[in-house]
Amino acid sequence: MTTLGILFDLDGTVADTAPDMVAALNVLLTRHNRPTIDYKLARTQVSHGVKGMLKLGFSLEPEHSDYPLLAKDYLAIYQEMNHANSRLFPGMKSLITKCQQQQIALGIVTNKPRYLAEPLLRVLEVDQDFSCLNCGDDIPERKPDPKPLFNACDTLQVSANMCIYVGDALRDIEAGKNAGMKTILVSWGYFDAKVDNIQDWEADFFVDNCEQILSILAH
Structure with a gap:
């Protein structure tokens, strides 16, 4: 070829990048007094980005009124982690x-x-x-x-x-x-x-x- x-x-x-993306989701879930997500389960959604993470953790689609703020907070947490893991x-x-x-x-x-x-x-x-x-x-x-x-x-x-x-x-x-x-x-x-x-x-x-x-x- x-x-x-x-x-x-x-x-x-x-x-x-799954370790950081899943960790960011679990930080956000903890802030909202929600149970954290098992890493192996969350890893399968990483390719779907923030949309996949929030759907898994909060059962939200982008059309939901709470989605924009949660997405902003999630991305801020993820950025702060600076890809350390x-x-x-x-x-x-x-x-x-x-x-x-x-x-x-x-x-x-x-x-x-x-x-x-x-x-x-x-x-x-x-x-x-x-x-x-x-x-x-x-x-x-x-x-x-x-x-x-x-x-x-x-x-x-x-x-x-x-x-x-x-x-x-x-x-x-x-x-x-x-x-x-x-x-x-x-x-x-x-x-x-x-x-x-x-x-x-x-x-x-x-x-x-x-x-x-x-x-x-x-x-």
Whole structure:
């Protein structure tokens, strides 16, 4: 496979941010005298961001009158944590290095807002490793719309059909397919294997570790 660029989702793909996101939810729940949520359960909702966290913890949808203030408070708590417990997934740094050695352009396309994504990459010490970072508040369109991926390709100066998109959620696979890219679904992400029928997502590849991504690139 001729690959000139790889675009990655961020949370659940490059970085394990669940410890901080779940901790922020439980701080907010405690402030409102509500029971905290089990980590394993909450982890499956991290890919849905603040919407998923508040739905799980407070049974609220964005249309509810209490949602905006709770969302603001949640994000403030999460930001204060400064990604202290977030980590790169195993093998990710090595994958990045080997792609750079092969002169494969790397970028991130995430629905996470820029004011949270940029500090996260700095804390993880990979902020200089990606040639582009496209965030959820950069343009109106968000994944699964392909526009953010097309914008990333423009920045990398690589055509979409020469790129792979790597993610852990249905919206990632849909976005990649909508952009005409090959897609890779990672097993270490935040989907719920008991609920999500990932076979129906029809990713081109499914991997259990970063080494398998390198193997895909080699064929």
